[in-house]
Amino acid sequence: MARMKFLCDADRCIECNACVTACKNEHEVPWGINRRRVVTLNDGLPGERSVSMACMHCTDAPCASVCPVSCFYTTADAVVLHNKDTCIGCGYCSYACPFGAPQYPQTANFGTRGKMDKCTYCSGGPEPDMSQAEYVKYGANRLAEGKLPLCAEMCSTKALLAGDGDIIAEIYRERVVTRGYGSGAWGWRTAYGETLTV
Amino acid sequence: MTHHLSRLFGIIALSLGLMLAVPATQAQAQVNPTASSVTEDALFDTLGPGNAAVAGRTSIADPNAGYLIKPENRSWAALQGSTLHTVSIVLIVGMIVLLAGFYMIRGRIRVEGGLSGRKILRFTAIERFAHWTLASTFIILALTGLNLIIGRSVILPLVGEATFGTMTAWGKLAHNFLAWPFMVALALIVVFWLVHNLPARVDWQWIKQGGGLLKKGAHPPAGKFNAGQKLIFWSVVLGGAALSFTGYMLMFPMQAGGFESWQFYQTIHALAAGILSAIIIAHIYLGSVGMEGAFDAMGSGEVDENWAKEHHALWVEEVQGAAAKGTAAPGRTHPAE
Numbered sequence: 001m002a003r004m005k006f007l008c009d010a011d012r013c014i015e016c017n018a019c020v021t022a023c024k025n026e027h028e029v030p031w032g033i034n035r036r037r038v039v040t041l042n043d044g045l046p047g048e049r050s051v052s053m054a055c056m057h058c059t060d061a062p063c064a065s066v067c068p069v070s071c072f073y074t075t076a077d078a079v080v081l082h083n084k085d086t087c088i089g090c091g092y093c094s095y096a097c098p099f100g101a102p103q104y105p106q107t108a109n110f111g112t113r114g115k116m117d118k119c120t121y122c123s124g125g126p127e128p129d130m131s132q133a134e135y136v137k138y139g140a141n142r143l144a145e146g147k148l149p150l151c152a153e154m155c156s157t158k159a160l161l162a163g164d165g166d167i168i169a170e171i172y173r174e175r176v177v178t179r180g181y182g183s184g185a186w187g188w189r190t191a192y193g194e195t196l197t198v
Numbered sequence: 199m200t201h202h203l204s205r206l207f208g209i210i211a212l213s214l215g216l217m218l219a220v221p222a223t224q225a226q227a228q229v230n231p232t233a234s235s236v237t238e239d240a241l242f243d244t245l246g247p248g249n250a251a252v253a254g255r256t257s258i259a260d261p262n263a264g265y266l267i268k269p270e271n272r273s274w275a276a277l278q279g280s281t282l283h284t285v286s287i288v289l290i291v292g293m294i295v296l297l298a299g300f301y302m303i304r305g306r307i308r309v310e311g312g313l314s315g316r317k318i319l320r321f322t323a324i325e326r327f328a329h330w331t332l333a334s335t336f337i338i339l340a341l342t343g344l345n346l347i348i349g350r351s352v353i354l355p356l357v358g359e360a361t362f363g364t365m366t367a368w369g370k371l372a373h374n375f376l377a378w379p380f381m382v383a384l385a386l387i388v389v390f391w392l393v394h395n396l397p398a399r400v401d402w403q404w405i406k407q408g409g410g411l412l413k414k415g416a417h418p419p420a421g422k423f424n425a426g427q428k429l430i431f432w433s434v435v436l437g438g439a440a441l442s443f444t445g446y447m448l449m450f451p452m453q454a455g456g457f458e459s460w461q462f463y464q465t466i467h468a469l470a471a472g473i474l475s476a477i478i479i480a481h482i483y484l485g486s487v488g489m490e491g492a493f494d495a496m497g498s499g500e501v502d503e504n505w506a507k508e509h510h511a512l513w514v515e516e517v518q519g520a521a522a523k524g525t526a527a528p529g530r531t532h533p534a535e
Contacts, residue, residue: 010236017257034258039266041254047236051254053266062275068346069363070354086363088370090346091451095460096275098268112374184237190269195238 002164003078004121005192006152007172008052010183012159015040015050019151019160023054026122026150027139033103035119036151049183052151052160055080055101055119056191063093063102077143079121084137089113098190121162122149165192173198238267262456274461282465286347286472293476297483307489309505310415317500318517325390326499332383332434335376340475342369347468377445384438391431394422400512401425422513430481437474441467 015038023029023036036054057080064072064080071086072093082093091113094102107114124141127134134141142150152162161168169185176182176198185196241252251268321329345353345366354362403418404425410416411426418424423431444467447454454460485492491505506514 034263037256037258037263039254039256039264041241041252041266042236043255049236051266062272062279065279066275068350069366070350070359071363083359083363086359088363088367090370091448091460092278092464095457095464096271096278098271100263100265100268184239186238187267189238190267190272 001076001078003166004057004163005078005165005168005188006054006056006149007161007168007185007188007196009159009161009172009175010049010051010186011179011181012157013038013050013052014157014159016156019052019155022150022154023119026142027120029117029139030105033105033117035101035103035117037100051186052155053099053187054151055097055121056099056187057119057121058098058191059193062096062098066092066096068092073126075123077121077123079123079143081120081123081125081138082116082118083126084115084117085126087115089115091116099187119149122147169196172196242269265457268457271457271461274465277465278461278468282468282472283347283351286344286468289472289476290344290479293479297480297488301483301488304412306487307411309491309502310508311504313491313502314504316503317498318503318506318514319499320495320501320506321499323499326496328383328386328390329496331379332387332438335380335383336438336478338372338376339380340471340478342366342373343468343471344475345369346373374449377442377449380438381442384435384442387431388435391423395428395431397428401428417508417511419511420509420513421516422510424509430477433474433477437470437477440470441474444470 017038020034020036020038024034027035029035036052038050038052040048040050042048057078059078061072061074061080063082064070064074067082068090069086069088071083072080073083074080089104089107089112091102091104093116094100094104101118103117104113105115105117106112120138120141121143122140123143124130124134125138127137129144130141140150142148147153149162152160161171172182172185173196182198189195238252251270252266253264254266256263346369349362349366353365357365398421400419400421401424404410404420407413407416407418409424409426410418444463447463448460448467451460454463485496491502492509494505495501503514
């Protein structure tokens, strides 16, 4: 089984936000929920870089370690998913997440948090693969269809890479060697406890 | 001649200068993107230790969305996921073991003079109402809160994920809504009992004698509340206030600020809850099985006169003195014993 990861090549990302839009469209994500976002560092300054960020599907995921109801689970592909039927919307995972991945719809009075929503690596949830129930709660299950996450698949500059960690790391290394520079695999050290060396 | 010489020098100097300058201009002209390539490491380094969060601009209105990477969040995850879990269990189980040990050594604290059958009013109906509102909401808040910390390792394996999820969702609702009557009752007990819980000289005596808890026949004098009860009162008031404030901030996170504040409030909330729960377990023990005659104070509101004399001698004098004055009889009346 693969160890699925995301890698955003910050030297290629042009902050077009198409990954954000594609994600919202593919999964029919409700208003106000951003499973993926693009953050621009040093905006307007020399060395400006944009990074597309979503759930990084951490090794030893901090969200899972703080969840009071243990609703998180890790798939065979090392994707971190959660069960919305169990989730109580307490918000602890959002306090623990280093990447700001967990999102909450406002469902009731006093701004009560609804059930947490986050990037599923386009691989749904605990319901049967590609079922309607799964689609309503978690969105499309592209992994079950043999496809990779849409955000990365449609990235116009191929800045955002998704797939087995070793393979995308190799693609990135080739790029860095060929062009002679690279700002690194953003978030890998925090998410996987190891960074990518070229 | 000199003119020619100076010209020659000029040419030599110029060519020398060019020779030196050429490599420099070549280096400047060559584009080196690596120099301006911002790496994650470089950004973390400039942020320094303990402040490691990389933030930028996003098109999302939420200011928290600008944080790209916050590695420090993992430390809170470890604190909440394992440390607070252990601390809570140690506090609760530790107190229960301590009380069990105390019960085995000291047994139930009896009214030594026997029950007199005469009753003195200790708490009025409105005082008891405030106490029991505070007590019942606290017990539910404590249990539902404890469930959030240790439920997944204690109850989840027993009932399964689906049941536990539903149960905890209801628990969270109860926790959020019962917090309000808890706060009202907390304010009420402050109004009713603050004046009786101010430190007094006699408290020192009580503390020095260990409240007479450990020795039979030792009954240090006390007013309406002894030093131990005053400690419980201040623990409840200060702990309850801390819980109310941090709980309010957790309920309305947008008022609290960002991630650091939420993590801070959650940690304080859990710690204060653990400590106060342990104190309250001791309070429940002494108010029920631990001491004969104590429960009546909050049950019917009337305590046995002998119990009152043993545990709150100064208060009995005060009450009976006032009653005696009320009937215009000088001095204090001492019932025959």
